[in-house]
Amino acid sequence: MRRDDLDTPALVVDLDVMEDNIRRLQSYCDEHGIRLRPHIKTHKVPAIAHMQIRAGARGIACQKLGEAEVFAATGFDDIQIPYNIVGRPKLERLARLMRQCHLTVAADSLMTVRGLAWAAAQAGQPLDVIIELEGDIERAGVHTPEEAVTLARAIDEAPELRYRGVMIYPSNPESRPRLRAFLDALAAAGLPAEIVSGGGTGAAYHSHEIPELTEIRVGTYVYNDWSTVKHGWCTLEQCAQKVICTVVSRPTPDRAIIDGGSKTFSSDGGLPMGHIIEYPEAAIYRMNEEHGYVDISRCARKPEVGERVTVIPNHACAVSNLHDVIYGLRGDRVEVIWPILARGKVQ
Amino acid sequence: MRRDDLDTPALVVDLDVMEDNIRRLQSYCDEHGIRLRPHIKTHKVPAIAHMQIRAGARGIACQKLGEAEVFAATGFDDIQIPYNIVGRPKLERLARLMRQCHLTVAADSLMTVRGLAWAAAQAGQPLDVIIELEGDIERAGVHTPEEAVTLARAIDEAPELRYRGVMIYPSNPESRPRLRAFLDALAAAGLPAEIVSGGGTGAAYHSHEIPELTEIRVGTYVYNDWSTVKHGWCTLEQCAQKVICTVVSRPTPDRAIIDGGSKTFSSDGGLPMGHIIEYPEAAIYRMNEEHGYVDISRCARKPEVGERVTVIPNHACAVSNLHDVIYGLRGDRVEVIWPILARGKVQ
Numbered sequence: 001m002r003r004d005d006l007d008t009p010a011l012v013v014d015l016d017v018m019e020d021n022i023r024r025l026q027s028y029c030d031e032h033g034i035r036l037r038p039h040i041k042t043h044k045v046p047a048i049a050h051m052q053i054r055a056g057a058r059g060i061a062c063q064k065l066g067e068a069e070v071f072a073a074t075g076f077d078d079i080q081i082p083y084n085i086v087g088r089p090k091l092e093r094l095a096r097l098m099r100q101c102h103l104t105v106a107a108d109s110l111m112t113v114r115g116l117a118w119a120a121a122q123a124g125q126p127l128d129v130i131i132e133l134e135g136d137i138e139r140a141g142v143h144t145p146e147e148a149v150t151l152a153r154a155i156d157e158a159p160e161l162r163y164r165g166v167m168i169y170p171s172n173p174e175s176r177p178r179l180r181a182f183l184d185a186l187a188a189a190g191l192p193a194e195i196v197s198g199g200g201t202g203a204a205y206h207s208h209e210i211p212e213l214t215e216i217r218v219g220t221y222v223y224n225d226w227s228t229v230k231h232g233w234c235t236l237e238q239c240a241q242k243v244i245c246t247v248v249s250r251p252t253p254d255r256a257i258i259d260g261g262s263k264t265f266s267s268d269g270g271l272p273m274g275h276i277i278e279y280p281e282a283a284i285y286r287m288n289e290e291h292g293y294v295d296i297s298r299c300a301r302k303p304e305v306g307e308r309v310t311v312i313p314n315h316a317c318a319v320s321n322l323h324d325v326i327y328g329l330r331g332d333r334v335e336v337i338w339p340i341l342a343r344g345k346v347q
Numbered sequence: 348m349r350r351d352d353l354d355t356p357a358l359v360v361d362l363d364v365m366e367d368n369i370r371r372l373q374s375y376c377d378e379h380g381i382r383l384r385p386h387i388k389t390h391k392v393p394a395i396a397h398m399q400i401r402a403g404a405r406g407i408a409c410q411k412l413g414e415a416e417v418f419a420a421t422g423f424d425d426i427q428i429p430y431n432i433v434g435r436p437k438l439e440r441l442a443r444l445m446r447q448c449h450l451t452v453a454a455d456s457l458m459t460v461r462g463l464a465w466a467a468a469q470a471g472q473p474l475d476v477i478i479e480l481e482g483d484i485e486r487a488g489v490h491t492p493e494e495a496v497t498l499a500r501a502i503d504e505a506p507e508l509r510y511r512g513v514m515i516y517p518s519n520p521e522s523r524p525r526l527r528a529f530l531d532a533l534a535a536a537g538l539p540a541e542i543v544s545g546g547g548t549g550a551a552y553h554s555h556e557i558p559e560l561t562e563i564r565v566g567t568y569v570y571n572d573w574s575t576v577k578h579g580w581c582t583l584e585q586c587a588q589k590v591i592c593t594v595v596s597r598p599t600p601d602r603a604i605i606d607g608g609s610k611t612f613s614s615d616g617g618l619p620m621g622h623i624i625e626y627p628e629a630a631i632y633r634m635n636e637e638h639g640y641v642d643i644s645r646c647a648r649k650p651e652v653g654e655r656v657t658v659i660p661n662h663a664c665a666v667s668n669l670h671d672v673i674y675g676l677r678g679d680r681v682e683v684i685w686p687i688l689a690r691g692k693v694q
Contacts (some may be wrong), residue, residue: 005436006436007436007437007694008434008694009693009694012694029676047640055449061635061636064637068407083595083637084595084596084604084652086593086594086595086652087354087355087593087608087653088655089352089353089354090354098410104545105571107650108596108598109596109597109652111392111651111652111653112595112652115653117477132596138598139596139598139604139635139638139640140596140598140604141596141598142598143598143599152593158594169367182691197364207367231612240561246433246434247433248430248459248487249455249479249487249488250432250433251433251481251485251486251487251489252488252490255485257487258694259433261670262613262615262665263693265694266609266613266614267613267614267665268581268609268614289388289410289668290410290411290430291486291487293486297609304458305431305433305456305458305459306433306434306458306462317636318609318614318636321610321636322668322669322691322693323691323693324691326655334602344670344671344690344691345670346356346607346610346611346669347355347356347357
């Protein structure tokens, strides 16, 4: 089976490019003595995570318990969940999962910590906990060093839990003063962080600028995407994930419609909504679920109905979540077809 | 099993509200002698489409061949695909599907028409074809009445195909002059449209203002969503689809984080990104894949970590595509659990 045999829209990964992406960040981490913990949210494919581990990564990160369950069932024994696990149904699942692999989970509130202690008691074994610190994007995470100390103490004093350290996202170099304030307060309270986990594809190659980091959780680096290119974090040639689409309509000289829309690509990211390799002057300017609107006014040669085009998506992780399989290409040959086993794990 | 037993995020549908939505539009269509052809893209659940048929709808619309395959396999015998089917792999699938149910497909180019004729020849039976006309959203569809006549003639002259009429989306009342120009040109050429298919939830209850319409394809009316409310097309009480989420973090007095983000809701639609029923003053102002950021500064009472909230999503169809199951609630009781069988059919 070759690339041109695939029906469209087809989610594909260029294996050579992906393998190079995996090697490159691993080499950087090895060189700087930073543990690389790939975040599987970008691909959601156990086989790819096994490639990352074989390249030298130690452990993985999963954002949801449902993803961790898939990866525990497919051979991973060191999983971090950098997310507050809250509510009885999930805590029961967590207790079961603790018997399957080594877990580290994050917490940013006493409410979360109490639930984790309950789960660990159910499992009959201690649970490693790290504190989520608020990063520059002001998402979850404790807001002040004082809160971090209070929480670390609560974890440390809970017999079912082991206080291991902290996590932050993203770990951009600009975050270092903020991170230091947290770490200093914890150390001063006699609760130094053994694990200092950073994250983010943009921050990845700057991790050595924050010597406090012991590990980084990075997802997108494995594929890269059009947003990564736009941010200057990679080159176009380092984008491994692509979607092959077909032009299904050419209503006017300046407009083409492709058979991939928001159901294929998501609506994530800004304009243009991805990049068409064969028509770099074209711009995807709108999407409905099954329609991608392409402005081809600046194209010297214009794509015809039936022509296939290759799109680098805006947001690789969102795309992986929308497809059941990804085709691994070696050149033009389909070398492997991977089911995206952890797709759609909203819980 | 009751509503509070569901783990979160949980996609639910209020069955009473949905049944009322189905009845209301069906009554309107029956009253005005317009055929209602529900578009299944909103729910992607065969059992719900069967409810729509039992209420009086005749036939369904599926946007992708992969959806039509699921619905043909689950008992539907009259399926319209208002989309250009292009490329050998899909045409082979189309030919097979023609043997399973009655199909009507749309075309807006000679290239598409030639492929449809090839598929019909493979199937050994004639295929009904309608012409897609460009609507006000300037998506696909033939651009001028002259092009429509040329295409209708090509369909009419192809021995494998049956020219049946036209489709347009959306069929807002403002589109009527445009639609009339197409219809008049076709009639003048001796190719009058027997089927005049309109569409769109916003346009649905205005269909009688376009007496030329013989049928409407409508999807969102079955669930409604926050966009429908914002457009004034329904009330808040008429929203049947909801997502139950849990507050997993309260980093500051004014910010709550819920466990549903763009992987649960999509990024479709504007701000606020959905509506929280229990906290109408709250605003979901940003989403990452697993995080919904909620501004609770205007809430008198503020949600605590662990509290469950009910969100009306921005875009019902996109949400259905992100979940494997939907829980049908009768009041607080889980009456049915439906697998979303046609989810993720990107091809």
